[in-house]
Amino acid sequence: MIDESTDISVKQNLVSYIRVLEMDQFGTVTPQTYFLGIYELYKANAENIFTKVISMLSEKGIEVKNLCSVSSDGAAMMVGSKSGVVTRLKQFVPGVLATHCIAHRLALSCATGADSIPYLVKYQNIMNSIFRFFKYSPKNMATLTAVQNIINTEEKRFKEIFHTRWLSFEGAVDALLSNYSSLVSVFMEETSGKALSLYKPITSFKFLYVSHYLADCLKPLAILSKTFQRKDFNFSEVHPLLASTIECLEEMKQNKSGEMLLKFLNEVLAEPQLDSDGLYTFQFGGHTIRDCSSKV
DSSP states (O other): OEEEEEOTTSOEEEEEEEEEEEEOTTSOEEEEEEEEEEEEOSSOSHHHHHHHHHHHHHHTTOOGGGOOEEEEOOOHHHHOTTTOHHHHHTTTOTTOEEEEOHHHHHHHHHHHHHHTSHHHHHHHHHHHHHHHHHHTOHHHHHHHHHHHHHHTOOOOOOOOOOTTSTTHHHHHHHHHHHHHHHHHHHHHHOOSHHHHHHHHHHSSHHHHHHHHHHHHHHHHHHHHHHHHTOTTOOGGGHHHHHHHHHHHHHHHHHHOOOHHHHHHHHHSOSSOEEOTTSOEEEEETTEEEEESSOOO
16 A cells, blocks of 8 residues: 655655565464555656655565555556556556555545535635634634633634545534634624634524534544544445445435534524514524525
């Protein structure tokens, strides 16, 4: 299992694990996974990665001919049919199999699905703007902490959403809902244009509905991702786990049965009230939400 990554010093590295079958004294064969090493790459292209893989196996005393499969992130330089790493390895071991990391495929499918929905693209931008609002401003972070101390709520750090970190979406939504009341209070106190531009989109029925719905949907997906990453994960478990997760998501979609969504819908009015300014109003998280759009 190989993957290219860039570290904090902006150097490219090749991270490698190996999975082997080991036989004990009783003749029982069990699969075992070991960390093979991390190696700096001069340039992360197929040729350099291939050369490093061959060198690495040689250093560990592993014959290339014993290689059965290569698992990667599915990038072209890894599995490209003309000059990818796997294609080059097949010159030595024609029968070697190429597999695309299943946890990575799950993350890609979720990210692609989210990016196909315009509002979810906007939603991710809002969430990342909130992250940056506090990440790069000690003053804003201090204000948030002070508000949380006053109302005695648990502090959870805001997280950035990006596709290469598989569970970032779930963590970001969880932090938003945990900090929501404090967050609204901070934006109401601030007079900066940035705070006001963030206050409006998060104080809408649609934003809150989507946030609670995502909190429910992302939980089984996170469990599935963590299961796929288990050291002792068995291929025979893939289909049953996928089927049960899809069934769970379909149930939430059809019956709106998610725990977080039900909690939200039970807290707000079934029908928002139209105030004198023509805004739909409802109470949530200790705040009066005045939304310029209906809840549809």
